[in-house]
Amino acid sequence: MTSVTLSQFRSHQSECIAAAQREPVEITSRGAGRRAVVVSPEFYDRAVQALEDQADVLAAADARREAGRVSHEELQREIGL
The missing domain is CATH 3.40.1620 (YefM-like fold)
Incomplete structure (x- = not known):
């Protein structure tokens, strides 16, 4: 640098x-x-995208740890599929 x-x-x-x-x-x-x-604008864009991707990964991990999760099959039954 x-x-x-x-x-x-x-x-x-x-x-x-x-x-x-x-x-x-x-x-x-x-x-x-x-x-x-x-x-550079390209470096900035890549850095912002990487931060957003990391936030999405962390949010998904948090959602998976939440109590009261519903399985895919249960969700399908609940919405009538």
């Missing part, structure tokens, strides 16, 4: 954004440490 200071980012925004198309660019600030990370 490339790392630049906030003042470097201000001076070289277009270069930093171009670099972010290849790898994340960390923006740091004296005294505050890491302030932001610039990534």
Whole structure:
């Protein structure tokens, strides 16, 4: 990951954004440490999708652990199939 200071980012925004198309660019600030990370839209989309997928997996696991589960056969009888 490339790392630049906030003042470097201000001076070289277009270069930093171009670099972010290849790898994340960390923006740091004296005294505050890491302030932001610039990534490509594709990287961002993949990261959001992965987080959503993980949330779905966890929700499904929670649902399977719930008491009062109904089997597929019971559900079919209940809805008249």
